[in-house]
Amino acid sequence: MRIAVLGTGMVGQTIAGKLAALGHEVTMGSRQAGNERAVAWARSAGAPAAEGSFADAASRSEVVVNATSGAASLEALAAAGAANLAGKVLVDVANPLDFSHGMPPTLTVANTDSLGEQIQAAFPDALVVKALNTMNCRVMVEPGLVPGSHMVMLCGNDGGAKATVAELLAGFGWPPADVVDLGDLTAARGMEMYVILWVRLMGVVGGPDFNIGVLRGDQ
Amino acid sequence: MRIAVLGTGMVGQTIAGKLAALGHEVTMGSRQAGNERAVAWARSAGAPAAEGSFADAASRSEVVVNATSGAASLEALAAAGAANLAGKVLVDVANPLDFSHGMPPTLTVANTDSLGEQIQAAFPDALVVKALNTMNCRVMVEPGLVPGSHMVMLCGNDGGAKATVAELLAGFGWPPADVVDLGDLTAARGMEMYVILWVRLMGVVGGPDFNIGVLRGDQ
Numbered sequence: 511m512r513i514a515v516l517g518t519g520m521v522g523q524t525i526a527g528k529l530a531a532l533g534h535e536v537t538m539g540s541r542q543a544g545n546e547r548a549v550a551w552a553r554s555a556g557a558p559a560a561e562g563s564f565a566d567a568a569s570r571s572e573v574v575v576n577a578t579s580g581a582a583s584l585e586a587l588a589a590a591g592a593a594n595l596a597g598k599v600l601v602d603v604a605n606p607l608d609f610s611h612g613m614p615p616t617l618t619v620a621n622t623d624s625l626g627e628q629i630q631a632a633f634p635d636a637l638v639v640k641a642l643n644t645m646n647c648r649v650m651v652e653p654g655l656v657p658g659s660h661m662v663m664l665c666g667n668d669g670g671a672k673a674t675v676a677e678l679l680a681g682f683g684w685p686p687a688d689v690v691d692l693g694d695l696t697a698a699r700g701m702e703m704y705v706i707l708w709v710r711l712m713g714v715v716g717g718p719d720f721n722i723g724v725l726r727g728d729q
Numbered sequence: 730m731r732i733a734v735l736g737t738g739m740v741g742q743t744i745a746g747k748l749a750a751l752g753h754e755v756t757m758g759s760r761q762a763g764n765e766r767a768v769a770w771a772r773s774a775g776a777p778a779a780e781g782s783f784a785d786a787a788s789r790s791e792v793v794v795n796a797t798s799g800a801a802s803l804e805a806l807a808a809a810g811a812a813n814l815a816g817k818v819l820v821d822v823a824n825p826l827d828f829s830h831g832m833p834p835t836l837t838v839a840n841t842d843s844l845g846e847q848i849q850a851a852f853p854d855a856l857v858v859k860a861l862n863t864m865n866c867r868v869m870v871e872p873g874l875v876p877g878s879h880m881v882m883l884c885g886n887d888g889g890a891k892a893t894v895a896e897l898l899a900g901f902g903w904p905p906a907d908v909v910d911l912g913d914l915t916a917a918r919g920m921e922m923y924v925i926l927w928v929r930l931m932g933v934v935g936g937p938d939f940n941i942g943v944l945r946g947d948q
Binding site: 656711724 | 925
């Protein structure tokens, strides 16, 4: 599959690397083609990996992964271009974290709205699926780092788009039973607000390689 | 222990019932002494159970459990009286849920503040511990309803108060390893925001008898 990964940070590098290793044709997108980190990544990832501007990456891909920082996401996607996102699965992995007031972080949008919904509103023809934002990027692409049954959540307004994302997650190694579809994109509120709890749990666990699982009683 | 449970709803009844069954001297507090539901509860719970106004309940108790609805909590605690809360462990189980705009609910306070912190600010001499708000009340007092290792979180600014709450949780049947101390009371933000995710998870699970557990990789 031709996949754009927007963002050259740790999350973008990790997801892009995994997708390329799985044989997808990955283009890492950044503000300007020739970004040093994107070039280095494309070189190390090998033949099916490329880099370019946000628009380059999105235009040549069927699926777009938003792995930019939450504060920069809307601008990055605008640079990618609404026409280049139209009709495509847009996997939103970003969290609208605000560290400007120090720790603990807050969210730039919360409670009555979410970054996922803001992206969908700004790009109504994209098929936005919120996913993977509830864990460290190492765990995203290698769920086996955390032993046992733990979950990756997703939500979105298009069933077909969610099925495509579920396939990508299966490729990452997520057992189908651990993929939890929370429904429409308003569930992105809970998925993003959970990240504030995640930060505190990380402090207790002592590192980022953990995740939560749902345990069920008889209903 | 002499414990006040403020609130006559499902959560208050469930917690008060369990505490009384464990042999604590429980007083259920409500807006006015003689509340029909509180009277019925005290009668059914037996000898060590009583009922009274919020102030009656708080004044005769060493520990106060806030099991009122989040929207009514500050008013209920004001009626209990700052002097009756001073120096006491105040277990805040409430969630600031707002259903006035329909489903999904939002929070009346979130992100940069929390109900737990608002209660602490309004009653600076109380020893506020946020706990148990992240699950259905049946699971709160009977964790074995959900098989496996799942967690009850707590946070607060006073270590001794948290130790008292941890003891009460042990009485409810929570294994010490499943009691997660998230640190100071600012962690109440994440604990309360998680509830918006909990509502969505309940939709997937199909009922309220579930909980989350933390699974850890090597850090």
